[in-house]
Amino acid sequence: MxxxxxxxLSDVAALAGVSRAIASRALSAQPRPVxxxxxxxxxxxxxTLGFRPNSLARGxxxxxxxxxxxxxxxxxDLSDLDLFDLLLAEIQAIGKQVIFIRVxxxxxxxxxxxxxxxxxxxxxxxxxxxxxxxxxRRMFRNNAVLMLNGHHDPGVPSVTMDEDQxxxxxxxxxxxxxxxxxxxxxxxxxxxxxxARIASYRAAxxxxxxxxxGELAGDYSxxxxxxxxxxIDVDATGxxxxxSDAMAMGVLDAHRQHFPQHVPTRFRLYGFDNISLTxxxxxxxxxxGSDRREYVxxxxxxxNQPADLAQNSDQVLVATRFVSRLTG
Amino acid sequence: MxxxxxxxLSDVAALAGVSRAIASRALSAQPRPVxxxxxxxxxxxxxTLGFRPNSLARGxxxxxxxxxxxxxxxxxDLSDLDLFDLLLAEIQAIGKQVIFIRVxxxxxxxxxxxxxxxxxxxxxxxxxxxxxxxxxRRMFRNNAVLMLNGHHDPGVPSVTMDEDQxxxxxxxxxxxxxxxxxxxxxxxxxxxxxxARIASYRAAxxxxxxxxxGELAGDYSxxxxxxxxxxIDVDATGxxxxxSDAMAMGVLDAHRQHFPQHVPTRFRLYGFDNISLTxxxxxxxxxxGSDRREYVxxxxxxxNQPADLAQNSDQVLVATRFVSRLTG
DNA sequence: CTGTTAGCGCATTCAA
DNA sequence: TTGAATGCGCTAACAG
Numbered sequence: 001m002x003x004x005x006x007x008x009l010s011d012v013a014a015l016a017g018v019s020r021a022i023a024s025r026a027l028s029a030q031p032r033p034v035x036x037x038x039x040x041x042x043x044x045x046x047x048t049l050g051f052r053p054n055s056l057a058r059g060x061x062x063x064x065x066x067x068x069x070x071x072x073x074x075x076x077d078l079s080d081l082d083l084f085d086l087l088l089a090e091i092q093a094i095g096k097q098v099i100f101i102r103v104x105x106x107x108x109x110x111x112x113x114x115x116x117x118x119x120x121x122x123x124x125x126x127x128x129x130x131x132x133x134x135x136x137r138r139m140f141r142n143n144a145v146l147m148l149n150g151h152h153d154p155g156v157p158s159v160t161m162d163e164d165q166x167x168x169x170x171x172x173x174x175x176x177x178x179x180x181x182x183x184x185x186x187x188x189x190x191x192x193x194x195x196a197r198i199a200s201y202r203a204a205x206x207x208x209x210x211x212x213x214g215e216l217a218g219d220y221s222x223x224x225x226x227x228x229x230x231x232i233d234v235d236a237t238g239x240x241x242x243x244s245d246a247m248a249m250g251v252l253d254a255h256r257q258h259f260p261q262h263v264p265t266r267f268r269l270y271g272f273d274n275i276s277l278t279x280x281x282x283x284x285x286x287x288x289g290s291d292r293r294e295y296v297x298x299x300x301x302x303x304n305q306p307a308d309l310a311q312n313s314d315q316v317l318v319a320t321r322f323v324s325r326l327t328g
Numbered sequence: 329m330x331x332x333x334x335x336x337l338s339d340v341a342a343l344a345g346v347s348r349a350i351a352s353r354a355l356s357a358q359p360r361p362v363x364x365x366x367x368x369x370x371x372x373x374x375x376t377l378g379f380r381p382n383s384l385a386r387g388x389x390x391x392x393x394x395x396x397x398x399x400x401x402x403x404x405d406l407s408d409l410d411l412f413d414l415l416l417a418e419i420q421a422i423g424k425q426v427i428f429i430r431v432x433x434x435x436x437x438x439x440x441x442x443x444x445x446x447x448x449x450x451x452x453x454x455x456x457x458x459x460x461x462x463x464x465r466r467m468f469r470n471n472a473v474l475m476l477n478g479h480h481d482p483g484v485p486s487v488t489m490d491e492d493q494x495x496x497x498x499x500x501x502x503x504x505x506x507x508x509x510x511x512x513x514x515x516x517x518x519x520x521x522x523x524a525r526i527a528s529y530r531a532a533x534x535x536x537x538x539x540x541x542g543e544l545a546g547d548y549s550x551x552x553x554x555x556x557x558x559x560i561d562v563d564a565t566g567x568x569x570x571x572s573d574a575m576a577m578g579v580l581d582a583h584r585q586h587f588p589q590h591v592p593t594r595f596r597l598y599g600f601d602n603i604s605l606t607x608x609x610x611x612x613x614x615x616x617g618s619d620r621r622e623y624v625x626x627x628x629x630x631x632n633q634p635a636d637l638a639q640n641s642d643q644v645l646v647a648t649r650f651v652s653r654l655t656g
Numbered sequence: 657c658t659g660t661t662a663g664c665g666c667a668t669t670c671a672a
Numbered sequence: 673t674t675g676a677a678t679g680c681g682c683t684a685a686c687a688g
Contacts, residue, residue, distance in 0.1 A: 008681055019659045024683060033657055050466075054448055056387045057681030060664045067427075075413040085402055088430045099395075100428045102416045102600065118425060119380045120334075138378075222608060253609035260590075280550060281581035281609035336665055347675040352667055360673055385665030388680045 007049040016045035027053065066096045068303065069121045071103055071136075073128040082276050083292050090300045103130045111259050123303055126151075129191055146302055150193030152315060159298045159316045163193075164200040166288035170241070170270055171204035173286075173322055178239035179268060181211045185228055185251070187220040187243050197243050197272075212319030213237060222268065229320045245271035245278055248285045252327070259317025262326075269327040279326060286328025290320040335377040344373035355381065388446075394424045396631065397449045397468075399431055401456040410604050418628045424450065431458045451631055454479075454506050457519055474630055478521035480643060487626045487644045491521075492528040494616035494648030498569070498598055499532035501614075501650055507566035507596060509539045513556055513579070515548040515571050525571050525600075541565060546575050553578025562594045573599035573606055576613045580655070592656075597655035606653060614656025618648040 007316045013023035018038050025032035026042035034042075036072065045051075059065040068091060091098055101116055118124070124140045126147050133153030136145050147158035174182070184201055200214070205212050218224030218230060225247030232240060232251070242248040248271030255264050263269075271278065274289020298316045322328075336562060337642030341351035346366050353360035354370035362370075373379075387393040396419060427449060432474055452468045455477050461481030464473050475486035502510070512529055515522050526543070533540050544559060546552030560568060560579070570576040576599030583592050591597075591612065599606065603619025623646050650656075 009683095010681080020682080021659060021684085022657090025658095028683090035657060038658090052448075054388075054681050056384045056393065056448060058683075059384045060382075060388055060666095061681080061683040063664070070428075075409050075416065081409070085430070088361075088428065092430060098428045100416065100426045101421060104412070120382055120384060249608065249610075256590075256609065262584075262588075277605075277668090280577065281584065334665095337667095338665080348666080349668080350673090353674095356667085363673060366674090382665050385680090386667075388682090389665080389667045391680075556681055 006054070007051045009051070009053070011049055012042060012045045012051050015049060016041040027051075036174055045178050055231060065120060065122060067099055067121045068096050069099045069101055069118045069124040069140075071101050071124060071126045071128045071130075073103060073130055075102065083296070086296050087291055087299065090225060091295050091303065094300060094304055096303070101151065103128050107111070113317065126184070129193065131235050145159070146299065150191075150196070153313075156312055157302055157314045157316075158312075159295065159302070159318060161290050161295075161320050162317045163197055163288070166290075166322055167197070167200040168204050169207055169322035170195040170233050170286070170328075171201065171210070173324065173328060174239045174241075174268055174270070175208035175210060177268065177328075179210055181213050181236060183237050183240045184215045185225060185240065185242040185247050186215055186217050187247075194243060201241055201243075218242075218244075220244040220246060222246045222250040222253075226254045229254035229289055232267070234264075234266045237271065239268040241270045241272075243272045245273045245275045245283075245285055245287055248287075248327075249277070249283050252283060252285065274323050278323075284326035286325045288320055289323055290318050294318055334382070336382070337345070337378045337379070339377055340370060340379050343377060344369040346370060355379075357406075363645075377405045380493045388533065393448060393450060395427055395449045396424050396426045397429055397452040399429050399452060399454045399456045399458075399464075401431060401458055411624070414620055414624050415627065418624050419631065422632060429604075431456050453627065457521065476627070478524070483641055485630055485642045486644060487623065487630070489618050489648050490645045491525055491616070491648055494618075494650055495525070495528040495568060496532050497650035498530065498614070498616050498656075499536055499538070501652065501656060502567045502569075502596055502598070503536035503538060503656075505596065507538055507543050509565055510567045510569060511541050511554060511560060511565050512543045513568065513570040513575050514545050515575075517545055519626055522571060529569055529571075538566070544573075546570075548572040548574060550574045550578040550581075554582045557582030560595070562592075565595045567596040567598065569598045569600075571600045573603045573611075573613055573615055575599070576615075576655070577605070577611050580611060580613065592655065602651050606651075612654035614653045615651050616648055617651055618646050622646055 008131050009020055013020045016023060016038070018041065021101055022034060022038055023042045025034045026039040027046060046152065055065070067192050088098055099121060101118055119140070121144065123144045123146055124136070126145060126149055129149040129151065133147060133151055134158045136147070137156060139308065147153065147156050150160055152158055152160070157252055182205055184198065186198055189198070202212065216228045218228050220243070225242060229251040240251055243253060251269060252264070269285060271285040271287040274287040277283055278285045278287050295318045298318060302314060302316070337348055337351050341348045344351060344366070346369065350362055350366055351370045353362045354367040361528060383393070416426055446557065449472065451472045451474055454463070454464055454473060454477055457477040461475060461484045462478055464475070465484060473484050475481065475484050478488055480486055480488070510533055512526065514526055517523065517526070530540065541564065544556045546556050548571070552569060556575070557579040568579055572578060576597055579597060580592070597613060599613040599615040602615040605611055606613045606615050626644050626646060630644070
């Protein structure tokens with residue numbers, strides 16, 4: 001009672017009256033030597049049979065799968081659907097498909113991959129910071145990994161945001177507007193990326209003579225921003241810098257509960273990531289972000305390089321810049 | 329200058345001093361007849377060699393890939409990161425990996441799939457409405473398709489939201505609160521799902537004697553909601569029903585520009601989808617949604633069925649319910 | 657330009 | 673319990 005078995009290349013070849021090799025060449029994307037006559041017959045045969053090449057077999061034969069893996073902690077790591085949408089479109093545009101892997105907090109990534117195809121993808125884009133470069137390198141082939149989680153490693157190529165640049169601009173903006181004191185709301189401080197970010201804020205604040213009143217540890221989420229906002233001394237604080245837009249949104253809403261203003265007037269509020277939500281009227285939060293198109297372009301460029309080139313292990317830096325909105 | 333070639337099962341077998349068959353069994357997930365002694369040697373050999381099974385080869389041999397495809401129009405089709413996050417986690421929990429395919433508006437899905445592994449996945453979850461069931465069925469094996477885009481088809485299993493139920497509750501809520509006139513903001517009206525949704529609203533409104541002042545055609549987006557809001561006659565309209573939360577958010581923000589109120593007092597506002605954003609203070613929009621856990625559970629249940637069972641082509645209906653918030 | 661041959665890496669017969 | 677042999681579907685190398 002099995003449904004009709006999938007037609008194979010042999011079936012096509014047989015119907016067209018040619019050898020399997022000819023059929024293979026006629027159906028190949030690259031130009032291969034085949035007489036126009038036979039190519040035509042093969043194509044017609046494939047059409048009538050409803051033939052669809054088995055990519056597993058093809059991959060096994062020529063050792064390419066046209067598959068890239070994207071590793072994230074949680075989906076929210078992407079922090080921005082627009083980025084993901086663009087990334088997916090561009091990756092597909094170069095003829096590759098994306099296998100999406102979510103590596104939950106405590107769980108071991110390796111067990112997820114054990115029985116999946118992910119081990120043998122052309123490349124792995126690592127957004128997740130579940131592991132350092134060494135672990136990822138062990139999981140995948142060395143030159144197949146692209147670190148996008150802010151972690152650097154001499155042996156592995158990476159595309160990283162130059163967050164320091166945007167933070168400088170952001171703090172400079174606050175200083176120019178007369179801010180003298182500030183509060184910093186941070187994310188998970190065990191993250192290397194977050195540590196670097198915090199260091200940038202500290203340095204920039206010091207450079208401008210802005211006093212850092214304190215650092216409150218959140219977890220990037222709206223809820224944590226909302227909760228921590230209770231600790232803000234509205235009268236003494238000139239600016240609140242958050243290392244995520246979501247936390248800034250939480251701060252904004254918490255503030256509105258006490259002061260029915262659209263935007264805080266006592267202190268300035270700055271977020272981070274420039275997520276698309278900050279374009280909505282309700283959350284006009286000044287933020288820091290990079291040009292998504294350039295970011296994605298850099299990723300795709302590396303993906304397009306033959307593996308030997310990737311050995312150079314590019315450490316690409318993408319600029320970030322301050323984006324001014326109502327709260328800043 | 330090629331990097332170390334991946335060790336294969338043969339390498340493991342050789343190092344362990346056994347045949348390939350024994351090595352294969354020892355490494356199999358299912359219990360297979362192997363003496364404890366040899367199993368031990370094989371496992372150790374695999375460990376020292378850093379052996380990782382090639383899933384392409386395995387898939388070719390036993391005709392299963394443990395891969396499911398998720399088809400979307402744009403990422404935003406998911407309208408809800410939480411749903412996607414949960415779905416991905418559950419699919420991975422049953423040992424499958426997800427290949428993500430974005431089928432752009434005008435582009436042909438088939439060309440995307442031509443050279444990808446997607447043709448031979450275990451199943452395809454279709455969120456995109458780029459094509460009817462017939463097209464999807466042609467692209468994938470019949471019983472491997474699960475329609476989640478609201479389209480029904482006798483030959484293909486589906487999990488669909490029972491939107492009519494939620495809409496009834498929603499309109500009943502408005503009627504109970506004395507609403508006598510209403511405006512409907514719709515999405516892309518060529519969509520079959522949207523047409524059904526509109527029909528539900530019309531019927532429910534008529535049933536409660538609420539006069540439908542008009543239907544304004546948007547595209548589900550925040551921007552379209554914002555623009556269409558200009559046409560709302562605040563004095564004559566008792567309630568505004570939107571077929572997406574994003575449009576309701578746009579309406580809310582447009583209204584706030586003229587009336588500095590957190591929530592409209594002249595008319596009631598209802599959205600659709602119950603996206604997580606409506607839990608944020610800024611957008612306390614009453615909405616209609618289903619239990620994500622149940623929705624995902626139903627999908628995974630069907631995914632777990634052997635192919636022959638799916639022949640039954642379940643047409644599962646998941647309940648939706650009204651979720652009351654400040655605007656309703 | 658064509659067809660034959662030989663693998664890709666693995667799981668599974670079938671004898672032993 | 674074991675191992676030799678066979679095949680999954682396709683492409684590449686080689687001869688013609």
